[in-house]
Amino acid sequence: MANPRILIIDDDPDIVEAMRMPLEANDYEVISANCGKEGLQKAREEIPDLIILDVMMETDTEGFHVAYELRSENQDSEYKNCRKIPILMITAISQKKGMSFSPEKDEAFLPVNDFIEKPIQPKDLLKKVAELVVNKE
Amino acid sequence: MSPDTPVSERTLVEEELIERVFWFITLRWITVAGICTTSLIAYFILNIGLPLIPILIIAACILLFNFVCITYHHYIKCISYSQYIKSHQRFANLQIFTDWIALVLLVHYTGGIESPVIFYFIFHVIIAAILLSGKACYLQTSFAVLLIISLSILEYVNIIPHVQIKELFPNIIYDNSLYLLSALFFCITSLYVSAYLATSIANQIMKREKEIIILKDNITDAYQALGKKDREKSEFTYKVTHELRAPLSAIQSLLKSIEEGYAGEISEKAKELILRSEKRTGFLLSLVKDLLDLVTGKTGKPRERDSKSVDINEAVKRTLHLMQEKVKAKNIKLTVNTTEQPVCLNIIPDDLDIILTNLIDNAVKYTQKDGAITINNYSTDDKIMIEVSDTGIGVHKDDVNKIFDEFYRASNAKAVELDGTGLGLTIVKNLVKRHGGNIDVNSELGKGTTVTVSFPV
Numbered sequence: 001m002a003n004p005r006i007l008i009i010d011d012d013p014d015i016v017e018a019m020r021m022p023l024e025a026n027d028y029e030v031i032s033a034n035c036g037k038e039g040l041q042k043a044r045e046e047i048p049d050l051i052i053l054d055v056m057m058e059t060d061t062e063g064f065h066v067a068y069e070l071r072s073e074n075q076d077s078e079y080k081n082c083r084k085i086p087i088l089m090i091t092a093i094s095q096k097k098g099m100s101f102s103p104e105k106d107e108a109f110l111p112v113n114d115f116i117e118k119p120i121q122p123k124d125l126l127k128k129v130a131e132l133v134v135n136k137e
Numbered sequence: 138m139s140p141d142t143p144v145s146e147r148t149l150v151e152e153e154l155i156e157r158v159f160w161f162i163t164l165r166w167i168t169v170a171g172i173c174t175t176s177l178i179a180y181f182i183l184n185i186g187l188p189l190i191p192i193l194i195i196a197a198c199i200l201l202f203n204f205v206c207i208t209y210h211h212y213i214k215c216i217s218y219s220q221y222i223k224s225h226q227r228f229a230n231l232q233i234f235t236d237w238i239a240l241v242l243l244v245h246y247t248g249g250i251e252s253p254v255i256f257y258f259i260f261h262v263i264i265a266a267i268l269l270s271g272k273a274c275y276l277q278t279s280f281a282v283l284l285i286i287s288l289s290i291l292e293y294v295n296i297i298p299h300v301q302i303k304e305l306f307p308n309i310i311y312d313n314s315l316y317l318l319s320a321l322f323f324c325i326t327s328l329y330v331s332a333y334l335a336t337s338i339a340n341q342i343m344k345r346e347k348e349i350i351i352l353k354d355n356i357t358d359a360y361q362a363l364g365k366k367d368r369e370k371s372e373f374t375y376k377v378t379h380e381l382r383a384p385l386s387a388i389q390s391l392l393k394s395i396e397e398g399y400a401g402e403i404s405e406k407a408k409e410l411i412l413r414s415e416k417r418t419g420f421l422l423s424l425v426k427d428l429l430d431l432v433t434g435k436t437g438k439p440r441e442r443d444s445k446s447v448d449i450n451e452a453v454k455r456t457l458h459l460m461q462e463k464v465k466a467k468n469i470k471l472t473v474n475t476t477e478q479p480v481c482l483n484i485i486p487d488d489l490d491i492i493l494t495n496l497i498d499n500a501v502k503y504t505q506k507d508g509a510i511t512i513n514n515y516s517t518d519d520k521i522m523i524e525v526s527d528t529g530i531g532v533h534k535d536d537v538n539k540i541f542d543e544f545y546r547a548s549n550a551k552a553v554e555l556d557g558t559g560l561g562l563t564i565v566k567n568l569v570k571r572h573g574g575n576i577d578v579n580s581e582l583g584k585g586t587t588v589t590v591s592f593p594v
Contacts (some may be wrong), residue, residue, distance in 0.1 A: 012383060018390035021399035092382055119389030119422065122397050 003131045005029040007046060009039030009066060010054040010090065015025040015120065019052065020121035023048050023129065036066045043070060049133050051082075053112070054090045063089060071111035086132040090120075155225050157268055159210060164201045164264075171481070172196040172243070185304040191246045199239050206232060229268040236261055241284040244385050248302045249292045250285070250320050251310055258324075259331050266335030278332040282325050289321055355515055370386045371435045385425060389418045406567060420556045427560040430491050431543070434567025439485050447486050448479040449514045449523060456493040457512075463501050470509040480516045482592055488568045495561040496525045502554050503586070504529035519594055526587040532580040540578065541566045549582070565590070 008016050009033050033039035055063035070082045084121045089112040114128050176192045179185040213224045244252045258281055265274040291297040299311050310316050396411045462469055500510045504527045513524040536547040544559040569576045574592040
């Protein structure tokens with residue numbers, strides 16, 4: 001079986017690198033995109049096993065829009081093949097403030113599967129990634 | 138004063154003068170009552186042969202005039218505020234003028250220059266000084282003087298018959314021109330001296346009042362400017378901390394990956410140094426987080442739609458869940474006394490979480506191994522209280538007032554915990570105040586601390 005492929009959408013190359021190291025060491029294949037647009041394009045082309053998505057990129061909420069786009073219920077959506085890809089959303093400390101949702105209760109409101117906080121703790125990252133990839137399979 | 142001047146600014150001095158005009162009217166009711174009673178007592182009880190009828194007619198005229206005044210007072214109040222201000226000066230002048238005439242008639246019917254009623258002229262001089270400008274007051278005084286002199290001369294030359302009250306003045310003093318002159322001289326001078334004293338005092342007061350208004354305006358301006366500066370400072374802090382957060386997160390994330398060996402094997406020494414670096418960036422990150430929380434508390438009143446009804450008991454449970462490892466590690470005995478019914482508070486949930494996290498975190502941080510922490514939630518008719526007590530190191534009584542200052546850390550706190558931003562309680566205080574609440578600290582050094590937060594219901 002091929003190694004699970006993970007798409008990281010984040011405009012901070014250092015954060016991407018910090019995640020890439022532990023992921024690759026654990027036999028994940030890592031693809032990266034440095035903006036929402038590129039991220040969407042790669043998601044559609046590559047159909048990865050997991051998407052790790054940053055909230056704040058060019059705008060403060062770019063990550064949300066990417067998530068909505070990927071989970072769009074629209075039949076003609078270009079991303080209809082991406083609907084089932086799990087999303088792990090990266091938030092910075094105290095960034096969750098004002099976003100009154102949790103992945104369990106408000107899935108319809110914010111369609112992501114889990115959150116991970118910056119700074120990234122490799123152990124935490126690997127645990128969450130493993131859970132999401134396994135569940136998907 | 139222009140009519141478009143805001144009401145609040147034109148009032149103080151003007152409004153007070155208007156009030157005094159009304160007070161003048163009230164005073165006149167009392168005068169009428171006074172005239173009637175004294176003249177009746179003098180006539181019927183003391184048997185003084187006053188010309189009762191003319192005196193009572195004068196009293197009736199004053200009464201009538203006062204009715205006219207009060208009607209006019211209400212009438213001009215109805216037209217427009219600016220006209221009211223303009224009219225009131227004229228109105229005051231007219232009233233004093235009429236009163237002089239009534240007074241001089243009373244003086245005439247009670248014995249002319251020798252009448253004790255003549256002292257009442259001084260009252261009117263003082264009233265004129267308070268109600269009118271200095272110049273108008275002198276004019277009014279001169280008019281009164283003119284009336285007194287005319288009365289004296291007319292009575293002296295017998296054009297107007299002198300009313301002799303025999304019971305009071307058995308001798309006819311009008312024959313004594315020297316007495317008449319000296320009485321007139323002292324009467325006139327006392328009127329002018331009263332006018333001078335009263336106007337200068339009234340002017341002084343007026344000047345002070347104007348100064349106070351200017352001062353008040355200046356203070357208001359300064360206060361607003363200060364508020365604006367503080368908001369700007371908060372915005373600046375927010376932007377700066379935001380900017381700091383991203384690179385710090387990146388550094389911390391990279392260091393973690395290196396430390397855990399994902400970038401290849403590293404020596405023990407390098408690992409130790411990386412751990413130290415991580416600790417420092419970790420501190421910076423907590424500082425950034427605290428600064429962001431601090432700024433949030435300063436952003437003014439929360440919007441209605443951001444607030445939610447939150448059960449305090451649930452919120453405490455949630456916060457404790459996040460801290461259970463720390464509590465266990467120190468073997469702290471934790472007691473939570475909640476009410477059976479949920480205690481619901483309308484608040485921004487994140488704000489409550491920050492408040493509870495900081496309070497409980499402090500309690501855990503500054504309580505030694507095997508200590509105890511008690512959390513009491515309760516509500517009274519008008520308040521919801523959260524009380525966090527610990528058996529920790531306590532706060533020195535000199536420090537109690539300082540612990541809410543930004544970046545202040547008590548020396549015993551620093552000894553226990555080297556890393557701390559000194560912002561926790563400032564954040565709590567700001568957030569509590571933001572929701573209209575209060576925070577109170579009771580502490581004894583070495584024995585423990587109780588922090589009580591209360592919110593209005």
